[in-house]
Amino acid sequence: MQGVFGDPIYIETLSEATFSSALAEIPNTKFESILLIAVDQDTPFPKELESLLSNSEFPIWGGVFPGIILAAQVKKSGALVIPIVVKTHIDIIENISQFPHSGKQLSFDNHDTKSALILTDGLTDSIEDTLEIVIKSLPSNTVVFGGGAGSLSFEKKPCLFTPKGTYQDAMLIVTMTQPWELVISHGWEILDGPFLANEVSGNEVIQLNFQPAIDIYSSVVEDHSKKSLQDTSFFDIAQTYPFGIDRLDNELLVRDPIKVENNHLVCVGDIPENTMLYILKGEPSSLIKATKDAATSRYANHSINNGFLFTCISRELFLKDRFQDELLGIAKPMNNNNPLIGVLALGEIASSVNGCVDFHNKTAVMAMPTVVN
Template sequence: MAVFSDVQFTAEVSVDALTDSIAKLMLSKPKGIMILCSAQAASWGHDFNQYIDGLEIPIFGGVFPGLIIDSRFEPSGILVAGFVNNIKVSVIENVSTSSPFSLNLIPIPSSVNSIMVLTDALSRQIDAYLQYVLRFVPERCSVFGGGAGTLDFTPQPCLFSGAGMHQDAMILVEMPTRWDLAVGHGWEIMAGPYLANSTDDNCILELNFEPAARLYERVVQGHSKFLFDEHDFFDIAKTFPFGLARLDDSVLIRDPLKVEGTGLICAGDVPENTMLYIMCGDADKLIMAATGAVRKAISTFSDKHQVSDCFLFDCVSRQLFLQDDFAKELDLIDAEIAQPYRTVGALVLGEIELDQSGILSLHNKTAVAALAQAQTQVAR
């Protein structure tokens, strides 16, 4: 059984275009609506709030650097998807300024099999909130999602709910559907490790007791042909992320987004006194890691199941790094999805995944695919 009642895409980004798309979507009688939009939607404000006042079903979504529909990457547009089953949408406000322990959360019912999390990528304390929310998640529940925002990294409203547009917020979407998760990045160690001896949530202040920006720029320039004086910081940094060493010998990728003073702002927290590597990538290995993870997840399905619809949250800096090769990654992932099912998603600023060992992580430069299971049709 499909998860999506219908999917609509339009290249025009306006509240009027959104109205038309949702009117078409409503013919499929959805019980909830996801709205994914490109950067222009960040300025909708009052017009959007007025429009959604008239909707009587749950909605959620966000503003992202790009959209994914089947095997296509769309740098601009509106993508709306209707849900066949009921969903519940909750909004957590003031993520950067309030303690997660001030939340009045209640345990999520065991009938909830998955939770999508969308967050303002520029918020502080994202990891702290994720770990707190995890306390209320039932066993065997899949959790996945991504960070919303735009590539100019300007704080602004970037999330949608039935209450309007939100900034510095986190959205939780409870679903009865069970999604199997596939995660892969393919980045390799170039230099390090370096001790992150001084950090402040998502800002690395010092590496090896040296201003973080100074060490990072020196090492990258020493291993490449790039000069930071001649390029915007992120134009170079997208190719050389950090790898945060974990106890299982894996690395959690952290994207350095911009320089602030002599520190580096990352998409996700960096705990103090952790060891960081500077990573590099090869296009073929990145594509193989993402598509291989999807193929491996599908191979674990029983004979009675096939893949139904797919959510794909792929890091925007993977697309910026892969450029034309990004189409190959989308083609190979979507090829695993049997017709008439759909792949929908977005380029995100941080990817969220609850792994099989129970660790809820905010990744960077990673592809996270959520795969719904459908019953295999038995031939008569």
């Protein structure tokens, strides 16, 4: 396989022994580091994994996710060992829930940086604020992509790792001289709104239009779904009705409400105060078509050597058996023999054409190395 990645190796159960065996399978070609992505329920935290990190002769970095993708198939157990053949520089920011308020400055190895792959604890606070600081510390026009790591149980625990150890409430930044291109798509449509988010607290929506947000949300969702939120799991029904943040580019930034705490709607990712929010709806066919069309349009007349997909775990939960159709729709236009790899993430990170970097929910972000002649 030519490009950024060597051939990925799937491990059914991650341990020091299976990881060592996987390393032995890697051909004796030059690679710079190892990207290790593991499924939450099978990851041996913390002692055995830290032993893997410290004992390897190659830098190992990566994260733990609700699921991984190999050859357009979802794996809910095991791990992927992916050799990285381009030079990488690895940085970690700890305590990101406090970092934007700490007054600390960032300094990266910016020489010839063209892209940054960012993995963040998807269940912590201040992700967007920290991203903003990170972007200001990188060269202009740096392409940024990545996703949120963590557990679908929403238990806060270590989910990122570098050669120095394991981390939670952290952000991992891996800069490269390799340029990348992105495809971003979600397919969600407006159901109702806009509503003024006049009172928020980080990732919690407290009031909409000066009324309790839970009341507005429940009224709209119950009317459309014909289901009662009191009689139905909030997480189950909210998968179908995310929020959409209105933006100046006329695109909607999706926010995933995952639970109710103290009558506040808790989302994956912050909600800016006094922003305009829509309540969205989705149909499986429209979501699948949106990602397939976006991939087909971008891949046209391109030869894609590698591709890495960050797609939201809630898309897989929403689409159920049809999620396979979405993965095939993304993979087929690549028109090569390399397997589509990626993760089911707790939020997706992507830079836009206007230079902003967003933390998405319920969205598919496909990253492809740019062919440099």
